[in-house]
Amino acid sequence: MRAGVDAAAAWAESGAAALSGRPDGPPLLPPGRGAAAARDLAARFAALTGAPRLDGARLLSERAAFTGHGRRGTVSAGGACRLLPTADGWAAVSCARPDDPALLGALVCEEVGDDPWPAVEAWLRDRTGAELAERAALLGVAAAPVRPPAAPVAPPEPLAPRPVEGALVADFSALWAGPLCAHLLGLAGARVVKVETPSRPDGARRGDRGFYDLLHAGHRSVVLDPAAADGRRALAALVDAADIVIEASRSRALAGFGLDAEAAVAAGTRWISITACGRASERVGFGDDVAAGAGLVCRGAGLSPLFCGDAIADPLTGLTAAVLAATAPPGGGVLWDVSMTDVVASTLTPGPPSPSTVAFPHRDGWAFETESGPVPVARPMARTPSGTAPAPGADTSAVLRELGLAAR
Numbered sequence: 001m002r003a004g005v006d007a008a009a010a011w012a013e014s015g016a017a018a019l020s021g022r023p024d025g026p027p028l029l030p031p032g033r034g035a036a037a038a039r040d041l042a043a044r045f046a047a048l049t050g051a052p053r054l055d056g057a058r059l060l061s062e063r064a065a066f067t068g069h070g071r072r073g074t075v076s077a078g079g080a081c082r083l084l085p086t087a088d089g090w091a092a093v094s095c096a097r098p099d100d101p102a103l104l105g106a107l108v109c110e111e112v113g114d115d116p117w118p119a120v121e122a123w124l125r126d127r128t129g130a131e132l133a134e135r136a137a138l139l140g141v142a143a144a145p146v147r148p149p150a151a152p153v154a155p156p157e158p159l160a161p162r163p164v165e166g167a168l169v170a171d172f173s174a175l176w177a178g179p180l181c182a183h184l185l186g187l188a189g190a191r192v193v194k195v196e197t198p199s200r201p202d203g204a205r206r207g208d209r210g211f212y213d214l215l216h217a218g219h220r221s222v223v224l225d226p227a228a229a230d231g232r233r234a235l236a237a238l239v240d241a242a243d244i245v246i247e248a249s250r251s252r253a254l255a256g257f258g259l260d261a262e263a264a265v266a267a268g269t270r271w272i273s274i275t276a277c278g279r280a281s282e283r284v285g286f287g288d289d290v291a292a293g294a295g296l297v298c299r300g301a302g303l304s305p306l307f308c309g310d311a312i313a314d315p316l317t318g319l320t321a322a323v324l325a326a327t328a329p330p331g332g333g334v335l336w337d338v339s340m341t342d343v344v345a346s347t348l349t350p351g352p353p354s355p356s357t358v359a360f361p362h363r364d365g366w367a368f369e370t371e372s373g374p375v376p377v378a379r380p381m382a383r384t385p386s387g388t389a390p391a392p393g394a395d396t397s398a399v400l401r402e403l404g405l406a407a408r
């Protein structure tokens with residue numbers, strides 16, 4: 001079977017195609033081989049670690065199985081990101097955080113209240129994608145112009161296998177990509193400690209509880225304040241003790257925590273850094289705007305872009321990061337600089353956009369035609385959480401005692 005057919009079947013079976021296209025139209029086939037790549041990554045992780053083998057393609061749509069979200073065209077499945085026209089094309093703009101309306105007001109230089117979209121849409125009509133990207137990076141707005149896929153920069157290649165079972169993982173990440181990486185490491189037998197600060201709890205706690213439980217059940221939760229001396233001391237002690245660190249912060253934020261990735265790596269730590277465009281970039285991004293900015297969009301009438309799946313850059317990156325976390329140079333540490341944009345771009349074929357393949361009615365649903373026959377479009381499907389996630393800080397005292405620190 002040809003690679004293109006494999007890719008189409010994987011998308012159909014992933015549940016992500018059911019989330020791609022307009023709400024009043026048929027599913028559209030996403031471009032590239034993202035679902036097939038996710039399946040390959042999950043198989044590779046299982047081979048490296050001995051963890052239960054999951055269907056990586058299915059992980060791409062798992063959040064939507066909990067939330068019940070469907071395809072919404074130019075609005076992301078979760079509703080926080082929109083595709084809007086610019087003076088020279090299209091852009092993806094996210095409004096996901098509580099302070100994002102104010103940031104978008106700063107972007108367009110006017111008061112926008114609780115609904116920034118009319119002002120943002122009007123502002124973008126007279127601005128190019130490059131102007132948006134420059135101003136968004138300056139303000140910390142999650143936004144990107146939608147460009148056709150360019151020649152990809154391949155994500156880092158895994159190194160020699162390193163044991164995961166029993167490894168201590170300090171997970172400073174939030175939302176989906178980093179926590180999925182931590183979840184997979186936990187399934188492989190790692191001991192995961194989730195770290196939050198009093199002022200910045202994981203925003204995913206405001207989302208679907210079942211999905212949060214799926215990713216965090218069996219982990220321990222600590223809340224530490226980097227503004228306090230004992231909090232900074234505890235953060236440093238946890239990093240010193242960790243075999244693997246996962247974070248999704250810009251370098252200056254880590255410096256504010258008093259954490260030094262290079263020093264930890266020199267001491268033998270596997271450090272996983274997940275960012276929108278790499279550690280050298282100041283761009284902020286979430287799963288939907290990153291995927292669209294990298295070129296992972298469907299194309300409807302007139303080649304106008306439509307969202308593919310649900311924040312696909314997140315689970316694709318989480319799978320990639322988990323594979324990397326299970327490897328390192330012999331006897332040494334490693335800093336894995338994981339760019340979500342590069343992960344998505346590596347699954348796409350460079351070239352001008354073309355209309356997306358449209359699903360056709362099949363039995364009681366939809367299907368895509370392949371050389372091996374019709375492949376039904378699967379709906380998102382969720383695994384059952386193994387338990388409930390701990391409350392914020394539930395394990396702080398116990399973890400600090402284990403680190404030899406007196407808990408306050």
